[in-house]
Amino acid sequence: MSEVMDNKITEIIDGKIDRSKWIKWKFSDLVENIVEKVVPKDSGLDHYIGLKHLDTGSLKIRRYGETESLIGNKLKIYKGDLIFAKRNSYLKRVAIADFDAVASAHSLVLRPKSENVNQDFLPFFMMSEKFWQRAIEISVGSLSPTINWKVLAKQEFLLPPKDQQAQLAKLLWAMDEVIEREKEVLSFEEQLFLSYSKSIFSEGVGNQLELKNIGDLIMGQSPKGSTYNENGVGMPFLQGNAEFGAKNPTHIKYTTAPGKVVKKDTILISVRAPVGDLNIADREYCIGRGLAGIYIENEDLRNYFFNFLKYARLELEKNSTGSTFKAINKDTLSTLKCIIPQDAELKDNSNKLNSILNATELLSKKIISSKSLQKSLINQVF
Structure with missing residues (x-):
């Protein structure tokens, strides 16, 4: 990360954020609730984003289902919209759609109102403990706590001016890109382990x-x-x-x-x-x-x-x-x-696999550390 970014991180960690010009907004002033219902099989869309496809603490959608077997009306979500899991709110799930798709009826499809909020900044605000604490407080139901849009729309939040939002968004997305690159390397190491393991455990001699x-x-x-x-x-x-x-x-x-x-x-x-x-x-x-x-x-x-x-x-x-x-x-x-296999080959295979696993373990720890820093920064901002 650049020296400017490092200085900004230090500034946030040291609590040097000027909130004197922050503005209070109703949530409905920040997003539009998109309710475009579709019949999946007639939608012309192949991909379905259900709540199980959303990961706590991640804005990325890494998996999805298919629409052909879905029953009943669902929501349509467009590229760039936010999919927000209103059911089981304690899991704190929100992500950005990077393709048009069909979304779960147990979610909200939210579109940033760009005249009031920076669209790159909003997702990180919605990952903050400040936002989720309020969202969980207004949830109803004991088995599957659910958020009602009309109640959420009335909630008020204090946000920085749009120019500050843009600066913070730049920093937080830079951190997110670092985490994503680390995950890509981790995925490569995991695939390497599986590939080498297959050659040993399925195709080996012994x-x-x-x-x-x-x-x-x-x-x-x-x-x-x-x-x-x-x-x-x-x-x-x-x-x-x-x-x-x-x-x-x-x-x-x-x-x-x-x-x-x-x-x-x-x-x-x-x-x-x-x-x-x-x-x-x-x-x-x-x-x-x-x-x-x-x-x-x-x-x-x-x-x-x-x-x-x-x-x-x-x-x-x-x-x-x-x-x-x-x-x-x-x-x-x-x-x-x-x-x-024979003893010598067995030991050699184990050493090679352990080498890959050690690299995987180090990467996993690095990702955990990076995500922890990102989460800490988000929560200190708000």
Whole structure:
């Protein structure tokens, strides 16, 4: 980023924003609520943007559905409009459409009123905690809190003059572009991992063995709730992947009646949705029914199989069962097949895969740091 941008970031962080000329606006003075209803199959549009296609904290739309199977009237959204998820408001979802599409009826299609607000600035304002705090406060309903347009339209917000909006928008979009470039590099590294993994795990040479013949499989089982505590009494207890970290878990609970116990260096795998998340036990743990443990004594083989499980995640998800919560059982795991090469090749393959994964991990941390800075700046502005 340029020196000017760096100075502007420092200025915001140090709280040197002059708000004396800021103006109070009703939300309806900033945006127009576009209600153009269409029958998807007759709309001439191929793409559908549902609420599930929106990501919290991101203005980008990276995936979409198709219109051919949709039933009932939907909204039409034009390139440049904002799609705002009015349902389940606590998820804080808003994005910019970069193509014409059909939008969910559980969203609002909003078009900036350029005479009052800079259209590049508005999306970042709508990502701020100041905006979402108000939006969530006016939501109605307990199961799926929903925002009513007429109520939202009346809400008042304090914004900088348009010339300041343009300056801030330039800064925030520059940061967003940095994050997007980092994500592109991360996507490349992930594809490299999958491509190299395919050459090893699907097309490699070696003995094809089932998991039950590679290591010891332990399916988790939760102790009675009355044995739990957070005071450090008993054995550390992991219920599921909620306690997973980048590599090792961080436990909160303990149990005085451990049932299923795994050793240090055991591969931990989530067997309930989301299926396939992985960690390595950094000590002895009691594991609950959301996890399974795979203990492989040989370190090279353990590292190799850990990478195989990353590659095999899609297959595990396909073989999961359940209508409400997807899960995999002991039979699915124990019969999972993996090609095991000779020792020298196995170690070489593991080292190459670990090199790619280390690069991926560093990029992931960098993206998290960049997004955290962007979020902090947005919230300090408002």
